[in-house]
Amino acid sequence: KNEVEQSPQNLTAQEGEFITINCSYSVGISALHWLQQHPGGGIVSLFMLSSGKKKHGRLIATINIQEKHSSLHITASHPRDSAVYICAVRSSGTSYGKLTFGQGTILTVHP
Amino acid sequence: ETGVTQSPTHLIKTRGQQVTLRCSSQSGHNTVSWYQQALGQGPQFIFQYYREEENGRGNFPPRFSGLQFPNYSSELNVNALELDDSALYLCASSLPAQANGYTFGSGTRLTVV
Numbered sequence: 138k139n140e141v142e143q144s145p146q147n148l149t150a151q152e153g154e155f156i157t158i159n160c161s162y163s164v165g166i167s168a169l170h171w172l173q174q175h176p177g178g179g180i181v182s183l184f185m186l187s188s189g190k191k192k193h194g195r196l197i198a199t200i201n202i203q204e205k206h207s208s209l210h211i212t213a214s215h216p217r218d219s220a221v222y223i224c225a226v227r228s229s230g231t232s233y234g235k236l237t238f239g240q241g242t243i244l245t246v247h248p
Numbered sequence: 249e250t251g252v253t254q255s256p257t258h259l260i261k262t263r264g265q266q267v268t269l270r271c272s273s274q275s276g277h278n279t280v281s282w283y284q285q286a287l288g289q290g291p292q293f294i295f296q297y298y299r300e301e302e303n304g305r306g307n308f309p310p311r312f313s314g315l316q317f318p319n320y321s322s323e324l325n326v327n328a329l330e331l332d333d334s335a336l337y338l339c340a341s342s343l344p345a346q347a348n349g350y351t352f353g354s355g356t357r358l359t360v361v
Contacts, residue, residue: 177354
């Protein structure tokens, strides 16, 4: 079992729909990151969370430390949101900044 | 403030050859980590450099090595290339404190034939 599991692996939505991507992890963490990767490969950092909830525009990220679970929500989805969304955790067991990544969720939003 | 730049963007090498990939860190960041992302997979941690020293390593063989320079830019070297080394190689710069985030480069796509 991977230390970081995401679901679903693939997600297709119509423009305007509310989207949720889930991330579960099995290790103690100091931070959880939500990242966006476009087809060219470059990764953009969306959120870094250690507790609670963060919001940026149409994106909302939440984390429940006790349940070792995080969700990324996209409100009023748009075709430009189509990308791979990746959850990554920074383990609290290492003194250095190793990130452990989930496999990613491929999101496609149709007009 | 500049971001993280990786070069080259694409590269084709023959099995058995050696390759060097380069990464410039974001201004002010003194830590660089490297990741390998195979097609359809999440990135896997290779190693991290802090102040020119390797201070963490993932499950990669010694033929994967690196350097960090005084300006905090970094190189990833892979010797004796194998077909399975074909992947997207990503670097990320950061500050070492756990409260800080990461800035990723766009990656180098390596194809070994």
